[in-house]
Amino acid sequence: MEEPMGRRFGIGYALAPKKQASFVQVSLINLAKERGIDLIKIDLEKPLIDQGPFDCILHKIYSPSWKQQLSDYAVKNPNVPIIDSPNAIERLHNRISMLEVVTDINFECEKVSFGIPKQIVVYDAKAVKELNLEGEGLKLPVIAKPLVADGSAKSHKMSLVFNKDGLSKLKPPVVLQEFVNHGGVIFKVYVVGDYVKCVKRKSLPDVNEEKLGSSEGSLSFSQVSNLNSVERADDKYYSMMDLEDEKTELPPISFLVNIASGLRGAMGLRLFNFDLIRDVRIGNRYLVIDINYFPGYAKMPCYERVLTDFFWDVLNNNDDNKMDLNLQSSNMGTCEMEVRKLVSNSECEEDDGATNLPVSPIKREEKESSIQV
Numbered sequence: 282m283e284e285p286m287g288r289r290f291g292i293g294y295a296l297a298p299k300k301q302a303s304f305v306q307v308s309l310i311n312l313a314k315e316r317g318i319d320l321i322k323i324d325l326e327k328p329l330i331d332q333g334p335f336d337c338i339l340h341k342i343y344s345p346s347w348k349q350q351l352s353d354y355a356v357k358n359p360n361v362p363i364i365d366s367p368n369a370i371e372r373l374h375n376r377i378s379m380l381e382v383v384t385d386i387n388f389e390c391e392k393v394s395f396g397i398p399k400q401i402v403v404y405d406a407k408a409v410k411e412l413n414l415e416g417e418g419l420k421l422p423v424i425a426k427p428l429v430a431d432g433s434a435k436s437h438k439m440s441l442v443f444n445k446d447g448l449s450k451l452k453p454p455v456v457l458q459e460f461v462n463h464g465g466v467i468f469k470v471y472v473v474g475d476y477v478k479c480v481k482r483k484s485l486p487d488v489n490e491e492k493l494g495s496s497e498g499s500l501s502f503s504q505v506s507n508l509n510s511v512e513r514a515d516d517k518y519y520s521m522m523d524l525e526d527e528k529t530e531l532p533p534i535s536f537l538v539n540i541a542s543g544l545r546g547a548m549g550l551r552l553f554n555f556d557l558i559r560d561v562r563i564g565n566r567y568l569v570i571d572i573n574y575f576p577g578y579a580k581m582p583c584y585e586r587v588l589t590d591f592f593w594d595v596l597n598n599n600d601d602n603k604m605d606l607n608l609q610s611s612n613m614g615t616c617e618m619e620v621r622k623l624v625s626n627s628e629c630e631e632d633d634g635a636t637n638l639p640v641s642p643i644k645r646e647e648k649e650s651s652i653q654v
């Protein structure tokens with residue numbers, strides 16, 4: 282572990298109250314402090330330019346006035362890194378531009394391929410009525426997602442549309458995305474600078490022909506991979522699925538690293554996660570279905586250490602370090618592997634599977650094995 286060498290750093294953070302509660306935990310504050318890094322809350326009631334000094338700014342606030350404040354601050358403090366640029370984050374606020382970036386990445390991969398599901402956008406109610414899905418190259422069922430992904434509850438409200446009747450309930454502007462059977466498991470790939478971590482979560486179950494014929498027009502849901510166990514048990518659709526997914530194989534590690542670094546470079550973002558599903562029809566084809574800015578890192582095992590290492594690197598202009606690969610396994614099904622810089626060799630406790638709960642505090646259980654590739 283690096284010594285603070287007498288110099289202390291201050292990171293100003295601007296987060297919504299819920300995000301602050303889950304992310305800025307005492308364990309993170311203390312670990313950062315040990316490394317000479319103080320996490321300082323930015324007062325959103327006061328002008329940013331009058332606050333500080335900060336050595337770095339961390340934020341997940343989307344208002345135009347905040348964007349203006351950051352811009353004014355950057356003019357006055359050109360050497361203070363802002364994580365991340367509001368313009369770069371904005372690309373993720375639209376579910377079309379969000380996934381366009383995936384189609385821009387290219388790398389050689391022998392055994393697996395990746396892409397995005399077919400999708401179209403419908404802007405108004407009239408267009409919904411006149412919609413010819415087949416003509417658009419889309420097959421039912423489709424997932425209807427609000428075009429805007431700005432973090433509001435509304436932006437997470439989705440529906441699985443089984444037939445034409447289901448289309449009539451849609452509220453444009455909406456993205457219609459091909460529903461791809463993927464065995465009810467989703468891979469959440471967390472990226473923190475050049476650190477990459479993949480965890481498995483429950484997803485929507487596959488839809489078969491029988492279900493397609495007998496179902497109601499559509500079924501609404503929200504943040505299905507983010508439900509806690511009580512919510513899951515109550516959820517009508519969720520309860521239909523097989524909860525045993527321990528056997529699901531993870532995507533190859535080098536493949537995930539390539540996608541992660543491709544996305545990081547193309548988007549100019551350092552803090553994000555992406556959701557990946559494996560197309561059961563093809564098997565070795567993976568689809569990126571969602572990218573989130575500054576996701577729920579506190580649900581990630583060892584998030585304190587990972588984030589503190591990242592802060593250290595940013596503050597010391599060290600964030601281009603060569604990556605090493607570390608494979609980490611767990612028998613809990615939530616943490617299977619990680620690729621990380623070997624900044625810290627300290628033993629780290631892992632999440633015990635309660636990953637979907639708002640994390641305060643997380644109950645943890647120690648189990649880690651790692652090999653260097």
Ligand SMILES: Nc1ncnc2c1ncn2[C@@H]1O[C@H](COP(=O)(O)OP(=O)(O)OP(=O)(O)O)[C@@H](O)[C@H]1O
Nearest residue numbers: 398424437458459460461484485504506570571573
């Ligand atoms: N094309 C698809 N095919 C199959 N299932 C999908 C598809 N798109 C989304 N899903 C399912 O719907 C869930 C929600 O979709 P998505 O991740 O796009 O929404 P979100 O509200 O942005 O989620 P998050 O909480 O990760 O931000 C996914 O976790 C997955 O279970």
Ligand SMILES: O=P(O)(O)O[C@H]1[C@H](OP(=O)(O)O)[C@@H](OP(=O)(O)O)[C@@H](O)[C@@H](O)[C@@H]1OP(=O)(O)O
Nearest residue numbers: 299300303431432433507554573575576577578
């Ligand atoms: O807390 P926030 O508002 O940032 O919520 C984010 C949430 O994290 P949380 O679960 O800790 O709340 C993320 O969960 P994971 O992907 O990591 O499971 C994901 O749902 C993001 O899409 C959310 O961001 P939003 O899209 O709403 O901006």
Ligand SMILES: [Mg+2]
Nearest residue numbers: 556570571572
């Ligand atoms: Mg998602």
Ligand SMILES: [Mg+2]
Nearest residue numbers: 430571572573
């Ligand atoms: Mg999302």
